[in-house]
Amino acid sequence: MADALRRPFFWIIGLAIAAFAGAPLGHDVELRESLLLAAVYITLASNLNMMLGYAGYVNFGSIVFFGLGGYFCVYFMGTLGWGLLPSVLVGGVAVSVLALLFGLGILRLRGIHFALATIGVNEAVMAFVTNFQPWGGSTGIYLSTGLFQPLGGPAQALWTVYYLLVAIMGLSLYLSYFVKSSKFGMGLLAIGQNEDAAAVLGVPAPRYKALAYSASAFLPAIAGGLYFFKGAFIQPADAFDLTLSTEAIVITMLGGQGTIFGPALGAYLYEELRGWLLTSQTFANFQLVVAGALLLVIVLFAPGGLMGLFYRRWPRLRRILE
Amino acid sequence: MRKLLLIPAIGICLAAPGFAAAEDTITIGMTVSQTGPLNVDSVAQLRGAEFWRDEVNAAGGIKAGNKRYKVRFVTYDDQSVGGRVQQLYTRLIVQDKAQFLFGPYSSGLTATAAVISEQYGKIMLIGGGAEPKTYQLGNKYLFQCITIADYYLSGAIQALKEKNPHAKVAFVYSDDPFSKAVVAAAHKQAVDAGFTIALEESYAPSTTDFSPIINKIISSGADAFLGGGHYPDGATLARQLYDQKAGLKYVAILVAPDSPKFTTLGPAALGVTVPSQWEPQVKYKPDFGPTPEQFAKETFAKTKVEADYHTASGYITGLLLQHAIEQAGSIDPEKVKAALDKTDVTTFFGHDQFSTDPKSHGMQIGHQMVLAQWQMKNGKLEKEMVWPDAAKTADLNYPLH
């Protein structure tokens, strides 16, 4: 653990966080908005990486954590009148507990069955929330602008949310990093290589998988809470949109599954691309085409993603990056 | 008007060399659902707004004090998706420096856009969001130009009551903010009118198979249908109600039947009534701007498509903004807001007045709706106004079967 602190990558993560926090310099709203989305993507991809990259389990429905975290936070703040920090924290814990429960059920499945089950969980939760009146049903929940007052008004609140999201992103990167250098992480990687062999060698696979699944839910849930608080609005179609899960998978694969820098790099590049495609008239719908094409190329020719390519070209990088 | 035109015309000629740099423009930002299920109605709304912009610019621009401002739109496609709306409105404000905003189409998208406009303190005029809740969250800069959702079905209920005071109604509506608000209010109005509510159920907005729910309508013994949502589901409902011979005596569907595209349903369109914010046959006498007749004729001439109430809603947001800027004599947001708050006018669209009560700021309190019905006139399907009595152009066709 102490060794992990001394490695250069630890400080590289710190630098990235500082860059995100400092770049908009407290007043460049445009930059802040685009970096905010990048931070969300990085959070989602890094946490997804724990299941996908380390343990080899494809979580197609990872968005369900983000959405549920958003719902808990918005519900606590809007209906119960709690403050922002307690809402996101309790939301995060609640979602992790739910993930543990779901996990107990679906983690005994392997491969494609697990992947399908994660989609099933996402769709079932979305269908349920759509009917769940205390959470607004299909209309969702709107937060009144008054809720931004305790944070100093809307303009100030948006900055606060941004810094909090950058912090969450940082925590996600550090979490990935420390897990990877720990015994737990090694166990996960072993499971990813060959689950049965790992079990035979003494890795407590079911426990580790459940822990990873639950842990990979916590930070995205908090990120979801912050994100939907910022938008002051949440509805099932947005909260449980499989497209975001999809993009998280593409990003993780693009950057390099199993690495830490990979998802971050992939997320950042993807977000820039997406931002450009969003407003380009001809390409507004090309976002998914590009995502799909990228993913296909990676899967067919470069399963290690960008980081895989970098490491092969410049093996020395392995010593600095993760 | 002509004399006023001369001044800027000469001014423009004199300033021609520096024209490109010095022309005063107002940038108005909005998102349009160019794609997605809200496409039909959203594009109609945009057409109306663009028609207003072109007219205003042809006349030299909006007069604010002794300056004239040309109007420039910046629009993005929100794809009928709430998440994109927020990103795009933020971009409109932060990057494109829009000074004023028009809302997107549909109550759901309007609510998400309103969050952004309020966060940045920009005035937003809304022609496509009828749900009242958006205006009850403590806003300062929203202005709703159309009647709130609560009154959408009151006309349909009144008209039905005159024909059948003991009607058995089925409320079947899309699970979206707008339709839910409409039916919540209509439920009370139906009960007050003495109707029996045989069925009340919502469906997912993306539903394309209504046969299970239509079977339920038939089982419930209802003889009147009130509901729907936006264009795709409304149109499909009309078609499937007809295909399955649901045997209803009265059908009132929200939004969809108002579009000229509705005629493509052929016989399934006949007899369907629709609550409307505006019809070409209304007889309002405007304080300023075109008369209803002029508006209908000119829009058709310019866009080659019949004007429906969405086109009119798009136009009125521009017209009311223009009026407020002219009254304020400036484009300063606080002065324009004050002028908008004082608005109490009648135009081709009807009477418009915004609530200034902080608990419901910007909500429309002046405008009235009408009820239209598709009827056969000289062998063609035409939309007639059948309610209120003072304004109608034809009698309500009842019962349908």
Place this chain on the structure above:
Amino acid sequence: MIGLLASILDGVLVGAVYGLAAMGITLIWGVMHVVNLTHGAMIVAGMFAVYLFVGATGMPAYAALAPVIVGGFLAGVALYWVAIHRMIGQPPLMSLLATFSVNLVLIGLGTDVWGTVLFNVPVSLPGFSLGRYTFPGTHLMAAALTAVIAGALYFFLYRTRAGKAVRAVAGNREAAELVGIPTTRILALSCGLGVALACVSGALIATLFPFTVLSGDAYQLKSFVVTVLGGMGNPTGALVAGVALGLLEGVATPFMPVSWTLVIEFVLFVVVLIAFPGGLLSVRLRRGRKPG
């Protein structure tokens, strides 16, 4: 009571078409252990094929079925060579992502070309009335055609040599290779069949309901639910499960708001995945549960 009966019958009719769609997935899975995530895009392709066909030739929609089947078959073979061939034998994650990415590309292109507007194939067939309830003629026709196509598939699988080869490869690829079956060609053939099934079910759905480019996702999910319920790799199971799902929807709708049926379907989906990995039918056919 008649209302319930009408609801159930209608559910069964539509459910049959869902079963047909599911057969496409289950066939590909059974033969090559690949989950075809382009299924949704292929369903949409079938829908648009009918729409364009009717628009271009003015012939009745059902005439489009034959070209759709042929086109779908060719598309499936192409899909095999582009995305799946390299993935055979690799970890399932890769083939999953490969077909998934092709799906993204196809849906994205489709959205670019056709937008997300609602399309409609006008089909008018006289319905069948039972008291106050009408069964739309389109539903009856679709179910009938499903039966015909499913029947043709069975004939192929159980009465022809090629079909036998397919079943052999599904059973044990190496053994099939050993007895001289050109397995790669059989894999391509099976992929073609699976996609053809997806396309033709899409074509049939287009005659029933309006659709958009994005409808594919919803039907793909439904197909997966049906496939899992029927047991992955089991075509009979898929058809039966489709009808069963339609039955479930028909029974449920008179008693609860239509929106709850989706919740039930997905919960059932997850439960069956966890508790009955061989599908609901396997519970009856086997004594104990197959491990893993």
